Amino acid sequence: MELVLFNLANGLIVGAFYVLMALGLSLIINLSNVVNFAHGNFLAIGGYLAFTLTPYIGFWGALLVSPLLTAVFGYFIEQVLIRHVYARNHIYSLLLTFGLGFILQDVCRFIWGPSPLPLGIPDILSLPITEELFFITWYRVFMVAVVIVAVSGLFAFLRFTRVGMRIRAGTLDLDTVSALGVNVAALRSYNFAVGSFLAGLAGVLAAGQIGLNPNMGDDLIMPSFIAIIVGGVGSLTGTLLGGLLIGVAAALTTVFYPAGAEAVIYVIMAIVLLIRPRGLLGEEGMLT
C-alpha cells in the first residue's frame, strides 16, 4: 500500500511537470501552429539560469527571476527566428525548432559544461514531511504547490486579462481577431513568452529535484507531446488532464511492472487515438 501511495505521489509530481511543459507547448501550438521542439531546451536554460543566479539572489529569488528571463529569451527567439515561418508549411517550423534545440543544447554544454550540476535548495525543503512519509520531502510538496499556483495563474491570466482573452480568441479564430484590429504578430510573441516562462519555471523546479544537465529537457518533451495528444489539441484543460493522467499512469505502472512505465503512456495515447481521435477534451474539427 505504501508503495502504491509513494508512486501515486510520485506520479502526481511527474505529472505536474508534464503539465507545465505541455501547457507551454500547447499555448504555442494553439495560437501559432508551431510545435516547439526546443521547449525542452528552454526548460534546461531556465534551470541553468537559476543555477547561475542562486549565489546572488538565493533559491527563492532565482525561482522568480529565472522563468522571467527564460520568457524574455523566448520572446527574443520568437522575434528573431520563429515568426519568419508562421506563414510557411509546418515542416519548416518543426525543422527550425529542431535545429534550435540542437544549438541551445550545445550552448548550455559550452557555457555550463557537459557534466551534471546540482541546484542548491533551501534546507527546509529537503526535509521529509513526517517520519512515516519519509519518502515525500517538502520539496516535492512545494513543487506541486508551485505548479498549482502557476497553472491557476495561467488560467486566470487567460480568462481575466485583455491579452489572455485575445490569446483565447485567437486560438479559435485568428483571422477574426486580426480583423478586429488586434496586433496578431505581437500577440503571438507574448504568447510565446508565456509558454517559455512555463518551461523556465519547470526547469528551475526540475533542477532542484534531479539536478542539471544539458539534455535534461529531452526526457520531458515526448511525454508533453503525448499529454497534448491525449488531452486534445486546442484544449488547455485537456492538456492539464492529459499530463496528470499519463504521469500517474506511468508511476502506478512502476509498482506492478517497472519495465512498462514508459510504454504505458504510449499505450494510453494509442487507445485514445483509437476510440476518441480528437483527444479527451479536444473539440471536433480543431486543428485536425
Place this chain on the structure above:
Amino acid sequence: MNENFLSRHRQLLIVWALLLTVPFWLPMLGGYTALAGRVVVFALAAMSFNLLLGFTGIMSFGHAAYFGLGAYGCGLFMKFVTASTLLGVLAGTLVGGIAGTLFGLLLVRRRGVYFAMVTIAFGQVCFYIAYKWDEFTGGYDGLRGFARAPIDFGIFKLDIAASNNAFYYFVVAIFGLAVGLQALILKSPFGRTMLAIRENERRARFLGIPIEKHIWLAFSISCFFTALAGSLYALLNNFADPLGLNYIMSGNIVMITVMGGMRTFWGPLVGAVLFVALQDYVSSMTTNWMFFVGLTFVAVVLFFPRGLMGMLQKRAGT
C-alpha cells in the same frame, strides 16, 4: 529524336552516370566507398519520405521508426532465422512496412502539426522498445551478431561481404529498382491523386476522392520503401543502432529532403550528399557538431527553404 531523349532525361543521365562511377572518382576526392553507400541509403529513405512530404503534402516526423524497424527486422532475421542477405532485406522491409501500415490507420484523420506529433510519438515507441528490450535487441549497445553474406545468383556470385565496391553496387541496384518504382507510382493515376491531395485537399474531396484511404496508402508505401532503406543501412554497418530509431534520425530524414528540395524527385538524393558530407566533415572537425548541424538546419529553413534542387530549377525557369 536522340537529342530530344538526351535533353529530356538529362537529370536522370547525370544522376546515374555519377552514381555508377562512384568507386572511380570518390577516392580521388578523399572519400571512401562506404560513405557513398551511406549517401545512397539515406537518399532512398529521404526519397521514400518525400513521397509523403513533397508529393502528398503530408508531414511525418517519425520516419526513423520505419527506417529503424527495417534495420532491426533485417538484423534480427539474419541473426536468428537465416543468414541470407536478400531474405533479411525482405524481412526488414516487411517489418517496417507493416508497422507503418498499422500506425497509418491511426494517423489518417490527423492533419498538420497534429499528424506530425502523433508520428513523432509512434517513432519514440519503437525507439523505447529497441532501447529497453535488452536481451533481444541489444538495447543501448545496438544489435550485432549478423553480417551480410555473399549472394549466389547461380551464374555468378556477388561477394558483398568482402568487397565494399560489390556491396555498393548491390545497394545502388536496389536503390535503382526502388526509385524506379517510385517514379512509376508518381506517374500513375494514384500518384496524380497524391498531388491533387497536396494541392487542394478539399477540392480533391469534393471530386469524390477518398482522401483518408489515399493518405493511408501513400503512408504505407512510403514506410515500405523507408524500411527497405533501413535494411540496407543495417547491412552497410553490419549493425542496427537504436539511435537509428530516435526522433533525431527522423529530423535528419526531413532535413535531407528539405535541404535537397522537397518538391523535386531527385532533391533528397542531392540532400543526402550534402548531409553526409556535412556530417562527416563537422564531426571530424569539432566535438560541438550539434551546434553546427543545428545552425545548418536554421539557415536552410530561413534562407534556402526550397533546397538546392528547388533553387536550381527556379533559376532554370522550369
